[in-house]
Amino acid sequence: MRIVLLGAPGSGKGTQSKLLIEKYNIPQISTGDLLRAAVAAGSDLGRKAKAAMDAGQLVSDDVVLGMIQERLSKPDARAGFILDGFPRNIPQAQALDAMLARLSQPLQLALLVDVDTEVLMKRITGRRTCSNAACGAIYNIYFSAPKSPGKCDKCGSNLAHRSDDNENTVRSRLQVYEQQTAPLVTYYKAQGKLRTVRGTGSVNEIFKNVTDIIEVQMRPLAAAMSAAQAAAAKNAPPKPAKKPAAAKAAAKPAAKPAAKKPAAKKPAPKKAKKKAAPKPKKKAVKKAAPKKAKKPAKKPAAKKPAKKKSAPKAKKKK
Numbered sequence: 001m002r003i004v005l006l007g008a009p010g011s012g013k014g015t016q017s018k019l020l021i022e023k024y025n026i027p028q029i030s031t032g033d034l035l036r037a038a039v040a041a042g043s044d045l046g047r048k049a050k051a052a053m054d055a056g057q058l059v060s061d062d063v064v065l066g067m068i069q070e071r072l073s074k075p076d077a078r079a080g081f082i083l084d085g086f087p088r089n090i091p092q093a094q095a096l097d098a099m100l101a102r103l104s105q106p107l108q109l110a111l112l113v114d115v116d117t118e119v120l121m122k123r124i125t126g127r128r129t130c131s132n133a134a135c136g137a138i139y140n141i142y143f144s145a146p147k148s149p150g151k152c153d154k155c156g157s158n159l160a161h162r163s164d165d166n167e168n169t170v171r172s173r174l175q176v177y178e179q180q181t182a183p184l185v186t187y188y189k190a191q192g193k194l195r196t197v198r199g200t201g202s203v204n205e206i207f208k209n210v211t212d213i214i215e216v217q218m219r220p221l222a223a224a225m226s227a228a229q230a231a232a233a234k235n236a237p238p239k240p241a242k243k244p245a246a247a248k249a250a251a252k253p254a255a256k257p258a259a260k261k262p263a264a265k266k267p268a269p270k271k272a273k274k275k276a277a278p279k280p281k282k283k284a285v286k287k288a289a290p291k292k293a294k295k296p297a298k299k300p301a302a303k304k305p306a307k308k309k310s311a312p313k314a315k316k317k318k
């Protein structure tokens, strides 16, 4: 399952994410972790990220997406992943979709863990933590109050209230979240990928609802879609003689005369309807075409399997 998790601070989506990781044996991809790891490893993207951060700037979406893409190429992400904390806005969501389309691994589910604002307020502002670091017990004055106010049940130490958990701060945090997330909810709803689970009740009840969504709704849908794609691939062999051979093999030997255009589309053979080709095509044209012959140059240029990378992966799709 390829999942984007949406949910406010205090919604409990982190807990649900952990349970999903265990049940489906898929990794959670957190952009914060990726950034730290890339910076520590000193990779290309890590250096770019560090330069931005050192300059007090946001790390660009391109860099973040590059990190996500690298992460997705690891074997443990083959069966899916959970993205948490990304995307945060529509341009990021679009860029993510484009990248996943190139990998033929489109998102399958945008899961919103929905909790009323007033409940979120109580969850966050009511939080109290044992000041004894060795204990660290957590309470909530509304939902799981200590037996004697302000004192830890376990060790008797005073309970502390984080200063940024006060009502005004929390309310503005939730507003920011709301502003960011509402457009994403609309975006994924329009794609038919949004499912909402009520984030109230016991952790297990919520998780039961989450897995029902996955097993009963999303998985059959995903299976039907890949079956349809597979069928389409089989039933449509007019030019696909090359198709089975994979892009590399096919693109070159492919007849120069007729097959030029299809070759350029390789990344999205038939399975994925999205055409990821346009960008690379342009680049290829610029480089390859001297000057005068823009149009004639296009075809030969397009033939170059600029897309080598994405095409082979397309086959591995699950």
Ligand SMILES: [Zn+2]
Pocket: 130, 131, 132, 135, 136, 137, 152, 153, 154, 155, 156, 157
């Ligand atoms: Zn304690």
